Amino acid sequence: DIQMTQSPSTLSASVGDRVTITCRASQSISSWLAWYQQKPGKAPKLLIYKASSLESGVPSRFSGSGSGTEFTLTISSLQPDDFATYYCQQYNSYSLTFGGGTKVEIK
Amino acid sequence: QITLKESGPTLVKPTQTLTLTCTFSGFSLSTSGVGVGWIRQPPGKALEWLALIYWDDDKRYSPSLKSRLTITKDTSKNQVVLTMTNMDPVDTATYYCAHRRLAYGWFDPWGQGTLVTVSS
Numbered sequence: 001d002i003q004m005t006q007s008p009s010t011l012s013a014s015v016g017d018r019v020t021i022t023c024r025a026s027q028s029i030s031s032w033l034a035w036y037q038q039k040p041g042k043a044p045k046l047l048i049y050k051a052s053s054l055e056s057g058v059p060s061r062f063s064g065s066g067s068g069t070e071f072t073l074t075i076s077s078l079q080p081d082d083f084a085t086y087y088c089q090q091y092n093s094y095s096l097t098f099g100g101g102t103k104v105e106i107k
Numbered sequence: 108q109i110t111l112k113e114s115g116p117t118l119v120k121p122t123q124t125l126t127l128t129c130t131f132s133g134f135s136l137s138t139s140g141v142g143v144g145w146i147r148q149p150p151g152k153a154l155e156w157l158a159l160i161y162w163d164d165d166k167r168y169s170p171s172l173k174s175r176l177t178i179t180k181d182t183s184k185n186q187v188v189l190t191m192t193n194m195d196p197v198d199t200a201t202y203y204c205a206h207r208r209l210a211y212g213w214f215d216p217w218g219q220g221t222l223v224t225v226s227s
Contacts, residue, residue: 043217091212
């Protein structure tokens with residue numbers, strides 16, 4: 001299995017901050033990576049696919065970058081609605097795997 | 108608009124078999140390239156992919172759980188069923204089903220999820 005490691009596991013930030021979350025793959029996954037946002041008690045919501053493509057309807061303050069083994073999700077100016085947990089998911093291999101999640105908390 | 112909804116027992120006993128149903132609308136599992144997957148999330152923990160089934164009945168399973176899982180589809184009812192044998196308390200989780208296209212790799216959208224507790 002390809003292991004996906006997210007960092008940090010928890011991030012404290014304020015409204016208006018620029019936030020960056022990292023996801024590392026145990027082997028190259030090209031650009032086959034998605035990012036999801038999950039709020040408490042809700043299902044994950046797709047934000048980014050193919051590492052850097054913004055899903056329709058997702059605010060432009062969200063962006064993704066990277067390829068190979070290292071990827072980042074950036075929120076350019078954190079908004080109150082963005083406090084949530086974020087997961088990466090690789091789909092390079094037959095066996096799909098998610099990262100451990102990054103919780104973005106209010107500072 | 109694509110929607111999915113999971114249904115099944117909220118409580119199962121250890122060693123029992125869990126059967127979950129995903130009922131969907133807005134797409135057909137007879138359409139080329141379409142698939143439905145199952146993902147679970149233990150309370151306070153990360154997401155874990157379990158299984159996938161495609162329009163052509165191609166089935167894929169998590170290697171670590173393959174021996175315990177079976178995924179099937181009923182195209183006429185717009186349903187996908189997941190069975191998991193020999194349930195254990197560590198299998199307590201919210202179970203989600205989600206739409207997937209073979210040409211893509213991500214899951215979108217997801218169902219609301221159903222919490223399954225394993226306890227005697």
